[in-house]
Amino acid sequence: MRIVEKYLAPKNTGWATEMKVGQVLRLTARTIIDFVAFDGIDYCEAFDQAPTKEASGCIYLKRGHQMLSRRGAPLMTVITDEFDGIGTHDMQFGMCGRSRHKRAQEEGRLGEYLHGKNMELPDHGCTENLTWALEPWGISYENIPSPVNFFQNMAIDQETSCMKRTQIRPDKPVKIELRAERDLLVGFSACPDMASKTRGLEVGATVLEV
Amino acid sequence: MDVISKETISPQKGWMGNVNKGQVLRITGRSVIDFNAFKSDDISEYFDTARTRIYNLNMYPTKGHRLFSKQNNPMMRFLEDGFAGLGLHDLQSGHGCAEGMLSILSNLNMTFLDLPDPMGLFRNLEITQDGRIRPKPKGPPEPVSIDLEAEINLICAVMNCPSSETSASGAEAIITVLQT
Numbered sequence: 225m226r227i228v229e230k231y232l233a234p235k236n237t238g239w240a241t242e243m244k245v246g247q248v249l250r251l252t253a254r255t256i257i258d259f260v261a262f263d264g265i266d267y268c269e270a271f272d273q274a275p276t277k278e279a280s281g282c283i284y285l286k287r288g289h290q291m292l293s294r295r296g297a298p299l300m301t302v303i304t305d306e307f308d309g310i311g312t313h314d315m316q317f318g319m320c321g322r323s324r325h326k327r328a329q330e331e332g333r334l335g336e337y338l339h340g341k342n343m344e345l346p347d348h349g350c351t352e353n354l355t356w357a358l359e360p361w362g363i364s365y366e367n368i369p370s371p372v373n374f375f376q377n378m379a380i381d382q383e384t385s386c387m388k389r390t391q392i393r394p395d396k397p398v399k400i401e402l403r404a405e406r407d408l409l410v411g412f413s414a415c416p417d418m419a420s421k422t423r424g425l426e427v428g429a430t431v432l433e434v
Numbered sequence: 435m436d437v438i439s440k441e442t443i444s445p446q447k448g449w450m451g452n453v454n455k456g457q458v459l460r461i462t463g464r465s466v467i468d469f470n471a472f473k474s475d476d477i478s479e480y481f482d483t484a485r486t487r488i489y490n491l492n493m494y495p496t497k498g499h500r501l502f503s504k505q506n507n508p509m510m511r512f513l514e515d516g517f518a519g520l521g522l523h524d525l526q527s528g529h530g531c532a533e534g535m536l537s538i539l540s541n542l543n544m545t546f547l548d549l550p551d552p553m554g555l556f557r558n559l560e561i562t563q564d565g566r567i568r569p570k571p572k573g574p575p576e577p578v579s580i581d582l583e584a585e586i587n588l589i590c591a592v593m594n595c596p597s598s599e600t601s602a603s604g605a606e607a608i609i610t611v612l613q614t
Contacts, residue, residue: 268547268548278526283526283567324506380563387493388491
């Protein structure tokens with residue numbers, strides 16, 4: 225496979241790029257990645273968690289599953305998942321970010337949310353990273369869909385249906401590969417991942433021509 | 435509580451109306467009803483399923499939870515849930531009848547691609563430990579009510595889904611707006 229483009233996103237930053245149908249995006253990380261995709265021409269035709277879950281019959285995104293758009297069109301297919309067997313990729317959460325952190329602070333729960341004592345209000349998170357990354361394509365926050373949260377492992381209590389964030393992440397960077405099923409705009413944020421022991425790490429992204 | 439408005443909605447029909455701060459929207463039914471809400475003076479702020487799940491840290495909405503907007507602001511309080519113990523409301527699925535919901539929302543000039551994912555009242559599904567979604571089409575035997583109190587001025591919309599093989603639908607619904 226030929227490398228079309230390669231980028232290393234530092235911790236708590238975002239990146240976006242265009243992809244051609246058939247190209248493969250390889251994400252290499254051991255931290256949470258908030259990931260979104262849009263049709264390459266009509267950015268309103270964005271990834272949507274609900275039809276994606278309905279099509280696969282599963283709340284997690286796994287190898288062989290497709291990320292679908294609002295209208296149910298396949299955007300990407302998961303072809304490699306090295307996190308399989310270690311943890312799951314989440315489609316329940318949205319994005320962290322300034323307004324989320326501010327609300328936590330108002331509720332007196334910032335420490336709980338950021339998993340630390342005497343935490344300061346962060347100036348940005350995934351919401352801002354993705355908004356800034358997608359700005360050149362004219363996409364505003366309201367039009368950024370709730371993402372797939374790669375490596376955001378979650379435990380569900382079957383009795384209470386409560387969701388609990390876990391610290392399960394890959395020990396070493398592992399790969400996820402997604403094949404573009406049409407021309408796309410894709411974007412991601414290397415999450416500050418305050419729930420994890422590392423509190424965020426860089427994310428490697430490579431676009432490959434098969 | 436004083437009744438401001440009360441309407442019976444047949445299957446495949448819907449309702450849209452203002453529910454102002456402090457007012458209660460009571461939805462009474464026994465089959466799948468999709469629900470959306472928008473901030474009255476700025477409909478680009480809308481009820482969001484992912485935000486609602488994370489604030490409540492729960493897969494299913496029920497009494498005691500709050501509904502949140504995409505912009506992280508509280509929209510409604512879930513005051514009463516007559517379906518509790520009988521089944522679960524859904525925050526995973528898309529619209530059961532998107533065309534119907536869009537026609538209800540036609541005054542708002544909304545297209546399919548603007549339509550946020552709904553809360554699926556009375557949809558009842560099971561999510562297994564390994565993440566599989568299992569529809570369990572079984573509504574309550576008799577109509578039950580849920581009460582949602584508006585925390586800001588809202589435009590709310592409900593779509594009473596048409597009957598389908600995969601969901602318990604096709605019964606009448608009653609939509610009541612109450613002043614507390």
